[in-house]
Amino acid sequence: MDEEVNRGQLLGLSMAGPSKVEFPGQKRQRMRMRGTKQANLETQKKLRKSLDRLLAEGETLLPAMSWTGKLKWGRTDPVTKTLVDLRKIFGKRHDKKWLAKRMMAKRGDDVGKALAGSLMAAHDQEISIVGNYSHQSFGKASYVRRGDGKVAYQAGLQNYHMTTLRMLPWEDHARKGYFFFSWRNGFVCSGPEPNIPDGWLGDVLERSRFSFKNTGNVWATDGLDVEKISANEMTGNGYLLLNFINGSKVAIGFDNLEKAKGKTSFIHDLALSMLPPNLSTVMEPDAIWYPEGGNRDGSRDALDRILDAWMGLTLNEGSLSKRVKVAVLHHIDDGFVVGERWFSTAEEAVTELNGSAAEKGLALTLMQSATGSGIRISQRGEVHEREGTALEISATSCNDVLSALWQDHGLSGLIEMGIGEEEAQDLWSAQCNKKRAFGKFLKDIESQRAKADIIQKFPFRRGKVSGPVGMIHDLTMMGLVEGMGKAEKSALSKKDGIDGQAASWAWLVAAGKSNGQEWQFSSDARDRGGAWSHAAINVWKTGEELVEGGEVDYKEALELLRKACGQIEELP
Numbered sequence: 001m002d003e004e005v006n007r008g009q010l011l012g013l014s015m016a017g018p019s020k021v022e023f024p025g026q027k028r029q030r031m032r033m034r035g036t037k038q039a040n041l042e043t044q045k046k047l048r049k050s051l052d053r054l055l056a057e058g059e060t061l062l063p064a065m066s067w068t069g070k071l072k073w074g075r076t077d078p079v080t081k082t083l084v085d086l087r088k089i090f091g092k093r094h095d096k097k098w099l100a101k102r103m104m105a106k107r108g109d110d111v112g113k114a115l116a117g118s119l120m121a122a123h124d125q126e127i128s129i130v131g132n133y134s135h136q137s138f139g140k141a142s143y144v145r146r147g148d149g150k151v152a153y154q155a156g157l158q159n160y161h162m163t164t165l166r167m168l169p170w171e172d173h174a175r176k177g178y179f180f181f182s183w184r185n186g187f188v189c190s191g192p193e194p195n196i197p198d199g200w201l202g203d204v205l206e207r208s209r210f211s212f213k214n215t216g217n218v219w220a221t222d223g224l225d226v227e228k229i230s231a232n233e234m235t236g237n238g239y240l241l242l243n244f245i246n247g248s249k250v251a252i253g254f255d256n257l258e259k260a261k262g263k264t265s266f267i268h269d270l271a272l273s274m275l276p277p278n279l280s281t282v283m284e285p286d287a288i289w290y291p292e293g294g295n296r297d298g299s300r301d302a303l304d305r306i307l308d309a310w311m312g313l314t315l316n317e318g319s320l321s322k323r324v325k326v327a328v329l330h331h332i333d334d335g336f337v338v339g340e341r342w343f344s345t346a347e348e349a350v351t352e353l354n355g356s357a358a359e360k361g362l363a364l365t366l367m368q369s370a371t372g373s374g375i376r377i378s379q380r381g382e383v384h385e386r387e388g389t390a391l392e393i394s395a396t397s398c399n400d401v402l403s404a405l406w407q408d409h410g411l412s413g414l415i416e417m418g419i420g421e422e423e424a425q426d427l428w429s430a431q432c433n434k435k436r437a438f439g440k441f442l443k444d445i446e447s448q449r450a451k452a453d454i455i456q457k458f459p460f461r462r463g464k465v466s467g468p469v470g471m472i473h474d475l476t477m478m479g480l481v482e483g484m485g486k487a488e489k490s491a492l493s494k495k496d497g498i499d500g501q502a503a504s505w506a507w508l509v510a511a512g513k514s515n516g517q518e519w520q521f522s523s524d525a526r527d528r529g530g531a532w533s534h535a536a537i538n539v540w541k542t543g544e545e546l547v548e549g550g551e552v553d554y555k556e557a558l559e560l561l562r563k564a565c566g567q568i569e570e571l572p
Contacts, residue, residue: 037129037130037131037132037142038128038129039127039128039129039130039142043127043130043142044127044128046142047127047130047142047143047144047158048127050158050159050160050161051118051121051122051124051127051144051158052122054118054119054122054157054158054160055093055119055122055123058090058093058115058119059087059090061160061166061187062083062086062087062187063079063083063170063180063182063187063188063189064186064187064188064189065079065080065083065188065189065191066188066189066190066191066195066197067189067190067191067192067193067195069191069192069193077178077191077192078173078176078178079170079173079178079189079191081109082109082111082112082170082173085108085109085111085112086109086111086112086115088112089102089112089115089116089119090115090119093119096120096123099116099117099119099120100116100120100147102116103116103117103120103146103147103148103149104147104148105148110149110150110153110172111153111157111169111170113147113148113149113150113153114147114149114150114153114154114156114157114169115149115153115157116147116149117145117146117147117148117149117154118143118144118146118149118154118157118158120146120147121144121145121146121158124144127144130142130143130144131143131144131145131151131154131155133151133152133155133165135152135165135168137164137268137272137277138164138165138167138168138272139162139164139165141155141158141159141162141165143155143158143159144158152168152169152171153168153169155168156168156169157169163182163183163184163273164182164272164273166182166187167180167182167187167274167275170189170275171275173189174275174276175276177192178191178192179191179192179193179194179195179274179275179276179281180274180275181196181197181200181273181274182273182274182275183199183200183203183204183273184203184207185199185203186199186200186203188200194245194274194281194282195245195246196244196245196246196248196282200273201219201244201248201250202214202219204269204270204273205219205250207269208266208269208270209266209269210252210256210266212250217246217247217248217249218230218248218249218250218251219248219249219250219251220239220250220251220253221239221251221252221253221256222253222256223235223236223237223253223255224236224239224251224253229241229249229251229288230249232286232288233288234288234289234290235288236253236254236255237253237254237255237289237321238253238254238287238288238289238321238324238325239251239252239253239254239287239288239289240252240254240257240285240286240287240288240320240321241285241286241287241288242283242284242285242286243283243284243285243286244282244283245282245283251288252266254289254320254321254324257317257318257320257321258318258321265310265313265316265317266317267279267310267311267313267317268313279311280311285307285310285311286303286307287303287306287307287320287324289321289324289325289328290328290342291328291329291332291337291340291341291342292340292341292342293341293342293343293344294328294332294335294337294341294342295332296328296331297331297333298331298332298333298387298388299327299328299330299331302327302328302330302331303324303327303328306320306323306324306327325340329392330376330386330387330392331387331388332388332390332392333387333388333389333390334372334388334389334390335390335391336348336349336367336390336391336392336393337390337391337392337393338352338353338393339352339393339394339396346364346367346368346371346391347364349367349391349393350363350364350367350398353393353395353396353397353398353401354396354397354398355397355398355399355438355439356398356439356442358439358442358443358446359398359399359402359438359439359442360398361417362398362402362413362417362438362442363398363401363402363405365409365412365413365416365417366401366402366405366406366409366410366413367391367401367405369405369409369412369413369416370391370405370408370409371391372389372391373389373391374386374387374388374389374390374391375391375392375404376392376393376394377391377392377393377394377395377400377401377404377405378394378395379394379395379396379400380395380400381395381399381400381401381403381404382404383404383405398438399437399438399439402438403435403438406428406431406432406435407432410428410431410432411424411425411428414427414428419445419449427445451481451482454480454481454547455477455481457546457547458477458543458546458554459554459555459558460473460555460558460571460572462474462477462478464572465558465571465572466569467499467562467565467567467569468499468500468502468503468506468532468565468567469558469561469562469565469567469569469571471500471503471504471507472503472506472507472510472532472536472539472561473539473558475487475490475491475503475504475507475511476507476510476539476540476543477543478490479511479540480543480544480547484511484513487507487511488508488511488513491504491507491508491513492504492508492517492520498522498524498525498528499528501521501522501525501529502524502525502526502528502529502532503529503532503565504521504525504529505521505525505526505528505529505530505533506529506530506532506533506536507536507540509529509530509533509536509537510533510536510537510539510540511540531564532561532564532565534564535557535560535561535563535564535565536561538557538560538561539554539557539558539561542554542557543557555571558571559571
């Protein structure tokens with residue numbers, strides 16, 4: 001009895017259930033099977049239209065068999081067998097009794113069983129209860145369940161207008177090695193060989209989220225040169241290349257890949273237009289990119305791993321271009337890589353870095369010293385080993401490059417600048433222990449070297465001349481080398497003896513810094529210093545000319561000052 005009940009339900013027949021107590025005003029409940037719903041008017045109309053067409057011209061909705069080969073021993077291929085069976089069922093489409101028996105048959109083709117149930121559903125006058133079919137990849141749709149056929153097969157047959165779902169009845173044949181291609185204007189089985197039918201690729205690409213221009217057998221997004229694509233050469237900012245087995249090429253610019261947004265990836269949507277959804281049987285991907293002036297030799301294995309991950313949907317489409325560029329850059333064997341450009345010389349490479357002329361000059365020296373070291377400098381200035389001998393720089397500033405190379409090449413770089421070994425050692429060591437911004441570091445060196453150059457112009461160092469003459473000389477050098485502020489502060493500091501005060505006052509007058517400072521000096525000191533000031537002014541002006549590179553006799557100016565001061569001690 002239970003078997004008869006189940007059989008009746010599958011046939012769509014109503015059978016009496018147990019009696020229930022009903023209360024006044026209570027709405028009559030309708031029973032329906034699990035996984036079904038009450039169809040709204042729109043769903044009813046869609047299914048009605050679909051089922052009517054299936055009943056009227058179902059033969060035209062079946063996949064066309066394009067394979068003309070033969071199996072061993074003269075056997076008929078399973079797809080053709082199924083197609084023959086389906087045409088037989090269409091021949092009985094109006095025989096409801098026969099269809100009812102076929103859709104419940106324990107033996108026979110499963111696709112045929114699902115078709116018989118769908119044709120029985122097409123004879124229903126009213127469509128009220130429908131099933132909900134949902135597939136993670138192929139989509140979802142409503143259908144009318146009749147008979148014992150597989151739900152997926154019935155949903156696929158009744159929704160033949162959906163290019164993905166209509167392939168589901170053929171999944172068992174696909175597992176056995178047969179290929180199906182589905183698009184808006186065609187549905188083809190190519191047999192045991194994945195031969196791409198005419199029209200399939202163009203239609204699939206037209207419905208994708210990318211905009212393609214077609215030239216011959218090449219499809220390309222904007223900004224790409226078709227001739228270069230045909231020759232697998234670099235064009236635009238690089239591109240993803242799909243090489244199909246029929247000679248067709250599809251090129252998607254990296255710019256488009258990075259910008260395109262979608263719920264699913266392009267490769268996923270493309271794969272769902274064939275069964276089995278395995279694009280590797282009909283297409284081989286490639287990524288065409290290399291830095292200006294360089295090549296992608298040596299990166300083939302790395303690129304293949306990236307493309308395999310993309311094909312396997314484990315790599316996000318938007319990050320594909322970045323991963324490709326990194327792989328190519330990491331496998332360049334020689335020269336200099338800065339950002340996404342390759343250079344044969346350090347002189348060319350350093351121009352890509354940000355920094356002052358002094359920073360670029362030192363960076364160039366260190367990069368030349370590091371030539372052939374085979375290291376990578378990250379964006380943070382960190383050093384990593386790499387294959388090959390190229391110096392790869394991801395950083396954009398000279399400061400980061402200098403920081404990365406300083407430990408190993410900084411000392412030789414300072415010596416190359418013309419700094420003595422002892423001084424270079426001190427500077428290098430100090431910078432290693434406590435790194436300062438290299439811009440400031442080099443400015444300090446430049447300032448020190450400039451001061452040293454000025455000092456070299458004077459006949460005597462500070463502290464080498466005695467007496468008031470020595471004090472005025474020291475203040476003059478301090479003002480011209482260290483700055484007027486430091487010299488003035490020294491002149492105003494407490495001095496021992498009248499001669500010391502007089503010498504400070506004489507210098508302040510000579511340098512034009514005496515105004516308002518009288519109160520800090522005794523009248524005797526001012527009087528004595530005033531008497532020396534004429535000669536002190538001569539020393540100051542001569543010193544200024546000396547610093548500017550003039551041909552003057554500074555020693556003679558000091559000698560005149562010595563006589564004016566009445567200093568007995570002679571000049572060294």
